[in-house]
Amino acid sequence: xxxxxxxxxxxxxxxxxxxxVFGYPGGAVLxxxxxxxxxxxxxHHVLTAHEQGAAHAADGYARASGKTGVVIATxxxxxxxxxxxxxxxxxxxxxxxxxTGNVTVPLLGRDSFQEVDIVGITQxxxxxxxxxxxxxxxxxxxNEAFYIAGSxxxxxxxxxxxxxxxxxxxxxxxxxGFFEEKEKPNIHPxxxxxxxxxxxxxxxxxxxxxxxxxxSGAEAELRELSTRLSAPVGLSMMGxxxxxDDYALNLGMTGMxxxxxxxxxxxxxxxxxxxxxxxxxxxxxxxxxxxADKTIIHIDIDRAEIGKNIHPHIEVCADVKEALTxxxxxxxVMQNDEWLKRIDELKNEEHVSSNDEFNPKNIIEMTERICGxxxxxxxxxxxxxxxxxxxxxxxxxxxxxxxxGLGAMGFGLGAAxxxxxxxxxxxxxxxxxDGSFGMNLTELSTAVSQELPIIIIILNxxxxxxxxxxxxxxxxxxxxxxxxxxxxxxxxxxxAFGADGYKAEDLSQLEKIxxxxxxxxxxxxxxxxxxxxxxxxxxxPGGSIRDIIVKE
Amino acid sequence: MSDxxxxxxxxxxxxxxxxxxxRITGLYARRxxxxxxxHVNETENPQRSRMLISSKGDKYIQTQMVRxxxxxxxxxxxxxxxxxxx
Ligand SMILES: Cc1ncc(C[n+]2csc(CCOP(=O)(O)OP(=O)(O)O)c2C)c(N)n1
Ligand SMILES: [Mg+2]
Numbered sequence: 248x249x250x251x252x253x254x255x256x257x258x259x260x261x262x263x264x265x266x267x268v269f270g271y272p273g274g275a276v277l278x279x280x281x282x283x284x285x286x287x288x289x290x291h292h293v294l295t296a297h298e299q300g301a302a303h304a305a306d307g308y309a310r311a312s313g314k315t316g317v318v319i320a321t322x323x324x325x326x327x328x329x330x331x332x333x334x335x336x337x338x339x340x341x342x343x344x345x346x347t348g349n350v351t352v353p354l355l356g357r358d359s360f361q362e363v364d365i366v367g368i369t370q371x372x373x374x375x376x377x378x379x380x381x382x383x384x385x386x387x388x389x390n391e392a393f394y395i396a397g398s399x400x401x402x403x404x405x406x407x408x409x410x411x412x413x414x415x416x417x418x419x420x421x422x423x424g425f426f427e428e429k430e431k432p433n434i435h436p437x438x439x440x441x442x443x444x445x446x447x448x449x450x451x452x453x454x455x456x457x458x459x460x461x462x463s464g465a466e467a468e469l470r471e472l473s474t475r476l477s478a479p480v481g482l483s484m485m486g487x488x489x490x491x492d493d494y495a496l497n498l499g500m501t502g503m504x505x506x507x508x509x510x511x512x513x514x515x516x517x518x519x520x521x522x523x524x525x526x527x528x529x530x531x532x533x534x535x536x537x538x539a540d541k542t543i544i545h546i547d548i549d550r551a552e553i554g555k556n557i558h559p560h561i562e563v564c565a566d567v568k569e570a571l572t573x574x575x576x577x578x579x580v581m582q583n584d585e586w587l588k589r590i591d592e593l594k595n596e597e598h599v600s601s602n603d604e605f606n607p608k609n610i611i612e613m614t615e616r617i618c619g620x621x622x623x624x625x626x627x628x629x630x631x632x633x634x635x636x637x638x639x640x641x642x643x644x645x646x647x648x649x650x651x652g653l654g655a656m657g658f659g660l661g662a663a664x665x666x667x668x669x670x671x672x673x674x675x676x677x678x679x680x681d682g683s684f685g686m687n688l689t690e691l692s693t694a695v696s697q698e699l700p701i702i703i704i705i706l707n708x709x710x711x712x713x714x715x716x717x718x719x720x721x722x723x724x725x726x727x728x729x730x731x732x733x734x735x736x737x738x739x740x741x742x743a744f745g746a747d748g749y750k751a752e753d754l755s756q757l758e759k760i761x762x763x764x765x766x767x768x769x770x771x772x773x774x775x776x777x778x779x780x781x782x783x784x785x786x787x788p789g790g791s792i793r794d795i796i797v798k799e
Numbered sequence: 800m801s802d803x804x805x806x807x808x809x810x811x812x813x814x815x816x817x818x819x820x821x822r823i824t825g826l827y828a829r830r831x832x833x834x835x836x837x838h839v840n841e842t843e844n845p846q847r848s849r850m851l852i853s854s855k856g857d858k859y860i861q862t863q864m865v866r867x868x869x870x871x872x873x874x875x876x877x878x879x880x881x882x883x884x885x
Contacts, residue, residue, distance in 0.1 A: 296842075366818065367821070370821065370822060370825060371829060372874070375872040377874075390884060391872075395872060549870070550869065550870075551866035551867045551869070551870055552868045553866075554859070554862060554863075555863060555866075741879065
C-alpha cells in the first residue's frame, strides 16, 4: 500500500502498540501532526507545555508501564529541548523512542531555519539514533528503533525525520523489515557451577540488586534467591521497587544516602551477588571496599558494565531473570541462622526518630498511609528525593519514578504525568522541592488539561537543600547561591493554573487535605519544613562504611 | 594511563554508512584515549566497512573498549589484537 512518510510513522506507532504519545508540534512535524489528527482514535497525543516535560512524561510512562515511551518534537529548539529528557532515559536505561522533525532533505546541512544536527547532539546520550533521508527507509528504521529501545538493556533511540520525508510517498509493507538482531547472551552451565561453589564457601551472602531486576521482571526470582540463601537484599535507587518493603530481608537502598543496615551488611558480607546493577559511584563509594575479602558475582545484560567500575570474580552476561531461573533450578536452600541474626541486629541499630513534627519523614509516611501501597510515586531531585527513597514503603515494582543517573531537577512533574497516564489516570503522587518544582512547574497546565489527579507535595525548605547540606558539611557553611528568597505562593499559583492548591503547616492539616481530594484535579500541597533538615545516613563521596554519618 | 599500558588494535566490522566513524571515535574521546592510527576500508560487501584502530592502554582499557564498541548498533564484530594475540 502507498503511504506518505507521516502515515507510515503513525501506522508503525500503532503496529508497535503505542496508544499514548507526548509531544509538541512545530513546522517540521506538521505533516506528522496532520496524521495524528486523523488518527486521534488510535493514538492519544498529549500536548505538554514544553518538550522537556514531554520527554520526561514519555520516560515516566515507560517506567510505570514497562512499555516503550514515545515523544515527538519539531526540529531545532523542539529537538534541543528534548536533550535532558533523552540523557535522563539513557542513564536510567528507560526504553524511549524520540521522533524529531527536521528541515527538508535539500535544506539539511545549510544552517537552515530551525535546523540542528540532533543526531550529532544526542549521539553520546542515546542507545542509537537515526536520520531518515529517504521515506523508503522509514518503515524498517522505526522497526529497528523500537527493537533497540526495548531489547537487551533498554534505552532511548532518536529518529530524526526531515519534513520532506514525512510527505514523500512510498510503499508500506506492514511486514517486519529485515535487520540483524544482536546475539542474546545467556548464563553458561560452568558459571552456575562456579556460583554454587562460591555460595557454598561463603558464610555471609548479600544481594545488591538494581534496575535490571525490574527491567527483566525478575522480582520473584530475586526474592526466592534471597530466601534460599538467607541473603539480605540491598537495592540501588533504580532497583528500589524490586522487592516489597515489608519483606524481612529487604534492607532498602544502599549507597551514599542508603540505609545504615544495608551499607553495614554489604560491607560485612563475604559473597556479593550483583543483579542488574552497575556500581555507579553514588551507590558504590570507595571501590577498595570491594576488593578486600569478598567474592563478587556480577550478573548483567550489558557486558560493558561488568568490570567497568568493580572487577568481579565471576561475571555473567545475561538477562537477570533467565540467569536466576537457571541458577535457582540447581540451588539448594542454604539456611544461615547466624547471618540472619546479624542482619536482625543491624536492622535494630538503624537510627529512627519518632515524633509528630512536621518533618519530611512524617509527611512522607502520612502520605503513604493515606494513599496506599499501589500508588505511583514520582520525585524530583534533591534532599526530598532522598527522603522519599529512604522512607516511602514501596510495595509494587514500577511504582517509583525518579531520576537516578542524571539527577535531573525538573524531572518529577512530567514523569508523574506520564506515570499517571500509564496507570489509567489513577491517583499519583509527586514529591518535589521548591527548587525542582520551579524548573518545570509549567506542566501543571498539562496535568490540568488531562484532568489528572496528581498530588504534588512540595517539601518547601526555602533552599536548594542538597547543595546547602554539602555546603554545611564541606564548605564551612558558606551558603553560596543556595538560599531561594522567593515569595512564590504555590497554593495561589496552582489555582492560577486551574489546579487546587493548599498550604499545610502541620500533620493534621496535611491529613485533612489528603482525605478531601478531587478526582480529576491536580492538587498542590505546599508543606513548609525547616531549612536545616539533613539527609542521613550519609557516606561522603568515595568513602567507606567507616565514614558513615548517621545523624548530626 | 597505567604502567601496563601497551599498544593494542581493534579490528571492527561496521555498517558502511555516514556517521559511523563519528560514533566510534566518540567512544575513544569520551574516555580520553588517543587514537594512534586509524584505517577504514570498504569490504567485499559494500554494506560493511572494516576498521583498524590502534591505541594504547592496559588490560582494563582494552576490555572496556572492546565491550563498549560491541554495544554500538553499527558495530557488527570486534576483534582485539595485542602483543600477546598477534
Ligand atoms: C537540572 C539540575 N540543576 C542543578 C542540579 C544540582 N542540584 C541537585 S539538588 C539541588 C537542589 C534541589 O532543590 P529542591 O528541589 O528545593 O530540593 P531540596 O534539596 O531542597 O529538597 C540542585 C541545585 C540538578 N541536580 N539538576
Ligand atoms: Mg528545597
